[in-house]
Amino acid sequence: GDFFTLTSIMVVMLDLDWKLALLTFSVLPLIVLVTLAFRRAVRESYRRIRVAIARINAYLQEHLTGMTVLQLFNREERSYEEFEKINRSHMDAYKDSILAYGLFYPTVELMSALAVAIILYFGGGMAFHGAVTVGTAIAFIQYSQRFFRPIQDLSDKYNILQSAMASAERIFKLLDTPVTVHDPAQPRELGEPAGRIEFRGASFAYEAGHRVIEDVSFTVEPSETVAIVGHTGAGKTTLTNLLLRFYDLTEGRILFEGADLSQLQLHDLRRNFAIVLQDPFLFSGTIASNIRLGSQGISDERIREAARRVNILGFIESLPRGFDEPVKERGATLSVGQKQLLSFARALAHNPRILILDEATSSVDPETEFLIREASKRLMENRTSLVIAHRLSTVQNASKIIVLHKGRVREIGTHHELLAKRGVYWKLYQLQYKDQELSALRGAPPEAAGMDAPSAVPKSGGALSSA
Structure with missing residues (x-):
């Protein structure tokens, strides 16, 4: 839906005035560069989050099962400190992902505002000289605002996608582990064995x-x-x-x-x-x-x-x-x-x-x-x-x-x-x-x-x- 909306707005803007449309689209390369940088940062953060969650779960399962041993050897405080260290690594990774999104979303908003500024500056000059009508300039401002709304929606979906990709990487790493023991292509019938x-x-x-x-x-x-x-x-x-x-x-x-x-x-x-x-x-x-x-x-x-x-x-x-x-x-x-x-x-x-x-x-x-x-x-x-x-x-x-x-x-x-x-x-x-x-x-x-x-x-x- 967002791609369809985005494409429709681009077609309408090009139809209204292709020069103003190209000026509006000039911010897209900047958005692409920002998105690529964001993808690398957030993917790494999500990887660290998944690894930290796995370590937390394994640590809890192991130490809850061995609680009696920990108590007998007075290891409660040491275990608490170790858990705090693992939990802190999870928190740091999560904070890095929040920081990445905290920079990404305002950057997209800034690009939207920059596009509106470009339309006001160039579209206003063109309207003043009669190259376009005032109505066309106003329409471009409204379309540019709508143009960045599906981009922001796609950014939200991208957030979910990156989280899923980090999880999928761990799953596929397990699934891709080579199987060393296989059934034969043409197995031999065993029947009722005597036990030799x-x-x-x-x-x-x-x-x-x-x-x-x-x-x-x-x-x-x-x-x-x-x-x-x-x-x-x-x-x-x-x-x-x-x-x-x-x-x-x-x-x-x-x-x-x-x-x-x-x-x-x-x-x-x-x-x-x-x-x-x-x-x-x-x-x-x-x-x-x-x-x-x-x-x-x-x-x-x-x-x-x-x-x-x-x-x-x-x-x-x-x-x-x-x-x-x-x-x-x-x-x-x-x-x-x-x-x-x-x-x-x-x-x-x-x-x-x-x-x-x-x-x-x-x-x-x-x-x-x-x-x-x-x-x-x-x-x-x-x-x-x-x-x-x-x-x-x-x-x-x-x-x-x-x-x-x-x-x-x-x-x-x-x-x-x-x-x-x-x-x-x-x-x-x-x-x-x-x-x-x-x-x-x-x-x-x-x-x-x-x-x-x-x-x-x-x-x-x-x-x-x-x-």
């Missing part, structure tokens, strides 16, 4: 030149329980990320049911897996919705049976609304053990072919650990299971144990076989149970003090549990 997994010379680096895992090869047979152990940073969790194809290998292959992962659709691959993490994630909703997790094929009876089998049904039934009890963000009202058992119930309800347990008992009390062990036994029945563990007591009954050290497979074998080798696993075991060994072997013959006799160390209280 094979790593062949797998290597991977998050950053070029620094490989996290190097030439890893091993096989997991159907219904086999395989534990993966090693020091922190050895690459254990990276293996599960590669198996679920969150990343593609740098070198080597990973086979699932004999098919390379790159030949399988991501949906077909991942629907066969369930994972229980060290830090379980619960969504805002209800107990039932967190177990079902959007899968409409999971009935209420199946949810209830899963809860019963992982020893959390009693707790759920003790809640005022049972399975419909609201769950706050990240399960804020539940204990770590309760959230962990709900994660086990979720995994069991989805009935996966492959189960991955990633440090699932490392941060719970002994009583809850016992419940989780019992849940683990039921969950791993007739399933291929990968267990990532730091506590070696939880993996002693695994079919085989894979020892990772600095991204490489150093040893593979059963608990007793690896202890007999006196290698990396033996050292890990010795470090974890040094105090118990000294107590158990006090007074024993010198030859009994070695680690060749693992029975001297207290065994796990049951079948293999998660780690």
